[in-house]
């Protein structure tokens with residue numbers, strides 16, 4: 001349907017980090033397939049990573065735009081070009097978020113001139129400033145999460161019911177209140193989004209913006225966690241649209257391979273390697289876009305993979321991410337396991353790899369995208385959480401879905417760099433990989449459950465499926481600027497924009 005007929009115009013404002021950007025772009029592309037115009041707001045380094053995907057969608061006729069805005073690097077005291085979270089040094093993070101909030105005025109000016117005029121802002125939950133952006137434009141705003149509803153509800157409940165009050169030890173487990181099933185979590189594992197020293201005001205702003213939003217969009221599908229989707233919608237009093245797994249937008253080798261960044265290995269080479277392997281025989285190992293294991297951990301992980309005896313693909317990231325000793329270890333390992341182990345020295349075409357029948361399991365840090373991508377591919381996982389929402393996601397795969405085995409890490413590492421000495425030994429890695437790949441009856445049951453989830457995920461995205469219906473509903477509801485969001489959400493009747 002051409003844009004002129006359906007005037008829905010969604011403005012996506014993703015957090016400039018791969019784990020937030022990639023699913024936001026995929027969601028925009030999916031809405032565009034249903035006739036909505038979608039504009040994705042991005043900083044230059046961020047835009048560069050998704051431009052091939054967006055341009056390929058444009059060539060196929062989809063109404064999608066990439067609107068690029070540089071940060072005020074000098075004004076914010078940021079090094080020039082530092083504008084995606086995987087290239088922002090930890091000490092600049094506060095300034096980075098301030099600089100991103102500074103995009104409000106230029107983005108609003110740009111959108112006021114755009115035709116058709118925006119009808120809805122879909123903003124990452126990490127952008128509280130988009131409250132003012134949407135208000136300034138006079139349009140509703142939805143909060144976007146690539147985080148499962150189980151995690152959102154657990155986090156919400158421990159805060160709402162003050163579960164950590166009086167608990168002196170950050171590593172003491174508390175029971176998550178308000179759920180039918182019993183789950184334990186620690187404050188260290190799930191402190192709340194941005195609930196860390198120095199970020200108190202920002203965390204409050206994030207919470208305020210969430211409370212004021214006109215609805216929630218989640219990259220997941222209803223059938224994976226129906227009770228938690230409805231539980232979260234009820235707890236927040238918001239309508240929730242589950243629209244995923246959004247990675248299923250990508251159906252061709254070319255777009256699968258280009259998803260999220262330029263891959264460090266050609267699609268053909270990667271497919272040739274996988275084609276030569278037996279079905280379900282390969283372990284894929286990746287810790288996402290942000291985690292960089294320390295040297296000791298790299299060595300233990302490598303030796304554990306080698307000892308497991310299974311073929312593996314390991315996304316080790318670019319050589320400059322490793323110290324000399326780790327690099328030497330990786331190069332030696334690469335030579336030793338040639339033919340059986342493939343190391344990818346940079347961005348891995350993860351969506352392409354996971355979609356290949358030779359892959360049998362995924363060792364993941366449990367970022368939500370990777371977790372969902374594993375389930376979508378019908379793969380069991382070794383759950384190895386590091387920080388943020390990853391511990392709750394690990395509970396989701398191990399305890400709720402029954403498709404994962406843990407490596408026994410109970411304490412988070414700090415963001416990006418390890419402060420604590422938490423090293424998972426080679427024997428543990430080997431045992432976890434063997435368990436998820438071989439695993440006898442239990443392993444077979446895990447694989448069955450994973451395959452059943454994958455089938456449900458595909459049904460959800462097909463015509464008549466829950467996510468498909470939610471995408472259609474979003475386009476219909478936000479076709480015009482005067483929108484009343486029903487079902488528990490605030491009624492939003494937008495005022496005419498200030499011109």
Ligand code: UDP
Pocket residue numbers: 018019020022259260286287288289290291315346347348349350351366367368369370371373
């Ligand atoms: N990804 C990828 N290649 C890589 C690393 C990551 O394609 O080498 C993709 C992965 O498929 C996922 C996203 O980047 O869609 C990472 O998101 P996730 O939530 O799993 O982890 P994060 O990077 O946010 O920690």
